Amino acid sequence: MRYIVTLFWAVLLGQVVGFLGGALTSTPYDFTWTLICSIIVGLFIIIIGKVAVPNHKTTH
Incomplete structure (x- = not known):
């Protein structure tokens, strides 16, 4: 859903x-x-946005 909203606002x-x-x-x-x-x-x-944000996996 956030990708659709991002594309909507980018177009607008x-x-x-x-x-x-x-x-x-x-x-x-x-x-x-x-x-x-x-x-x-x-x-x-x-x-x-997908590449720049690292995925932090917490392992305890």
Whole structure:
């Protein structure tokens, strides 16, 4: 469930950033390209979260 939420927010925030970036640079807004980039960044964040956090197993 957390991966779906992460991808949802990545797409939502990516669309906002893409729209504002297009407006600031006077370039046309492209939904498809922004969606692809947002999903790639979201997947990258999920992968970093899985790799960066070590799994501590306690043995007593």
